[in-house]
Amino acid sequence: MSAGKAVIGQSGGPTAVINRSLVGFIKEGLKDNFDEILGARHGLEGMLSEDFVDLASLSESQLYGIGKTPAAALGSVRKKPTEGDIEKLISIFEKQNIRNFYYIGGNDSAETAHLIKEGAESANYDMKAFHIPKTVDNDLLETDHCPGYGSAARFVAHGFQGDDADTRSLKGIKINILMGRHAGWLTAASTLGKSTEEDGPHLVYVPEKTFNLESFVKEVKEVYESLGRCLVAVSEGVHDDKGEYFLQTYANNAGSGLAGKKDSHGNIQLSGSGALGDTLANIISENIESARVRADTFGYLQRSFLADISEVDADEAERVGQHAVVASKTENSGSIILKRQLSDKYYCEVGLVELEKVAKNTKVMPKDFLDENKPYVTNEFFEYAMPLTGGIEPKTQIFV
Numbered sequence: 001m002s003a004g005k006a007v008i009g010q011s012g013g014p015t016a017v018i019n020r021s022l023v024g025f026i027k028e029g030l031k032d033n034f035d036e037i038l039g040a041r042h043g044l045e046g047m048l049s050e051d052f053v054d055l056a057s058l059s060e061s062q063l064y065g066i067g068k069t070p071a072a073a074l075g076s077v078r079k080k081p082t083e084g085d086i087e088k089l090i091s092i093f094e095k096q097n098i099r100n101f102y103y104i105g106g107n108d109s110a111e112t113a114h115l116i117k118e119g120a121e122s123a124n125y126d127m128k129a130f131h132i133p134k135t136v137d138n139d140l141l142e143t144d145h146c147p148g149y150g151s152a153a154r155f156v157a158h159g160f161q162g163d164d165a166d167t168r169s170l171k172g173i174k175i176n177i178l179m180g181r182h183a184g185w186l187t188a189a190s191t192l193g194k195s196t197e198e199d200g201p202h203l204v205y206v207p208e209k210t211f212n213l214e215s216f217v218k219e220v221k222e223v224y225e226s227l228g229r230c231l232v233a234v235s236e237g238v239h240d241d242k243g244e245y246f247l248q249t250y251a252n253n254a255g256s257g258l259a260g261k262k263d264s265h266g267n268i269q270l271s272g273s274g275a276l277g278d279t280l281a282n283i284i285s286e287n288i289e290s291a292r293v294r295a296d297t298f299g300y301l302q303r304s305f306l307a308d309i310s311e312v313d314a315d316e317a318e319r320v321g322q323h324a325v326v327a328s329k330t331e332n333s334g335s336i337i338l339k340r341q342l343s344d345k346y347y348c349e350v351g352l353v354e355l356e357k358v359a360k361n362t363k364v365m366p367k368d369f370l371d372e373n374k375p376y377v378t379n380e381f382f383e384y385a386m387p388l389t390g391g392i393e394p395k396t397q398i399f400v
Contacts, residue, residue: 004099006034007052009043011105011112012078014071015148016155016309017317018134021104022074023067024321025132026055033325034100043077043103044112047089050096067318070304076105081112086119093120093127100128102324106135106146110335111359117333130324131335131355134317136303138185139362142353143337147320148303150313150388153189155305159298160231161193161395164200167229168400172292173220173284174200174231177277179302181237183364184208185385186302188377190233192386195394200231203375208365211238211246216280217287219375224288236276247276310390316348323350346387 008025010018022039029037039053040046053074058066066073081089093101103113110131117129133140136152156178167174178187184206191201202223205211223230238246277295285293320336327334334352341347369381386392 003034004097005036005038006100006102007038007040007047007093007098008055008074008102008104009040009047010072010074010076011043011103011109012076012134013106013136014076014304015134015136015317016070016151016304016306017147017314018071018104019069019073020067020314020317021132021134021147021321023063024318025102025104025324026058026063026321028322028325030056031325033329035097038096038098039074042075043105044079044081044085044089045077046075047092048085050092067314070306070309078108079112080108081115081119083119086116087123089116090120090123090125090127094125099126100130100328102130102132104132104134104321106133106137107140107358107360107362110140110355113333113335114355114359117355128328128331129333129355130328131358132320132324133336133338133358136186137180137183139183139364140335140358141361141363142335142357144340144348145338145384145388147313147317147338149185150310150316150390151305151308152186152302153192153385154310154313154389154392155302155308156186156189156298157191157193157389157392158308160190160201160233161199161392163296164193164231165395165398167200167231168398170292171229172294173224173229173281173288175234175277175280175284175293175295176201176232177234177236177274177295177297179298180207180235182207182362183237184235185365187233187235188365188369188381189385189389191377192382192389193392193395198227199395200229201233202227202230203232204377205232205234205238205375206365206370207235207237207239208367208370209375210241212240213246213250213283217284220284221288224291234276234280238276247279250279310388312346312388312390319350323352327352 037055039055041051113131120127134148135146138149281295335358338348
């Protein structure tokens with residue numbers, strides 16, 4: 001029986017190394033595994049409109065160029081398939097003899113792969129379905145970490161190194177907002193470029209802990225009075241003890257007009273609007289007289305920054321793409337994971353788990369990565385995250 005065609009798509013927020021997973025998949029797939037290898041433009045949307053690219057015809061130089069390019073070479077999408085979408089998709093797959101489905105993305109993409117797998121089973125259509133992990137949020141269950149996180153963490157660490165030098169040079173308070181609605185992995189990465197205790201960030205606020213405004217002001221003031229400056233890292237998803245986003249509750253209580261600003265999914269805008277950083281900066285300005293206070297929102301800059309790609313991250317991204325093909329020789333479905341090995345030198349094996357174990361849910365930072373007594377991280381986090389970045393060079397010494 002023919003192995004049939006394979007189709008692959010990219011989904012969700014892009015990363016600096018998502019295309020290395022695509023290249024790894026193509027290279028492995030060319031080893032006589034499939035009748036054809038099709039790439040869908042903009043993921044599920046391209047599959048539903050039969051907008052395919054012949055990936056098997058790409059030259060070695062083209063594959064090399066794609067692997068060096070950040071963000072989604074095929075185009076990405078945020079789309080959850082309806083029952084009608086799945087019926088149409090299975091019909092297209094049957095017509096095209098597509099028997100192998102692969103999707104590169106986060107937990108929503110794992111859910112999509114799971115739904116399509118179930119749809120094929122319901123239709124009695126013999127098809128394999130695999131999820132290839134990626135996300136700068138680093139919040140997928142089962143895997144040690146996610147391809148894309150190491151490069152984004154490297155960018156964040158370098159950004160904070162520069163900001164720390166800036167606030168030393170022209171003293172003041174700087175607040176940076178990082179991605180992470182439910183988990184603080186990227187915000188915690190802001191600490192990875194520190195060389196000394198006095199280096200910033202001095203305070204780190206993540207969704208895993210309740211955010212209290214009075215404590216925030218007090219803690220910033222204490223650092224500022226001690227050092228004459230303060231660099232702060234804040235996750236976009238910081239919330240109160242009821243689980244409500246700070247920006248939303250503050251806007252409602254203050255009548256500031258921010259509460260009505262929502263994104264296309266009906267969620268209040270967090271880092272995307274810049275409102276959280278501006279709000280916190282205004283509050284600090286009102287409470288710390290004469291302080292120079294500024295705020296930035298890193299936003300999409302964290303995801304696909306070409307100059308800060310971690311080679312460790314890029315290599316692992318390619319390996320998970322390869323393993324999806326290898327796994328499909330013996331298994332019918334699953335999500336690819338990275339399994340850290342206990343050894344003197346950092347290394348991860350590649351494995352496979354059931355799709356339903358990864359779909360939808362979020363992995364937050366474990367308690368032992370977070371300092372119990374202050375808004376900060378522990379040495380356990382440094383040991384976990386630093387190898388993924390490929391290493392962060394200590395910044396040049398200055399006189400102040």
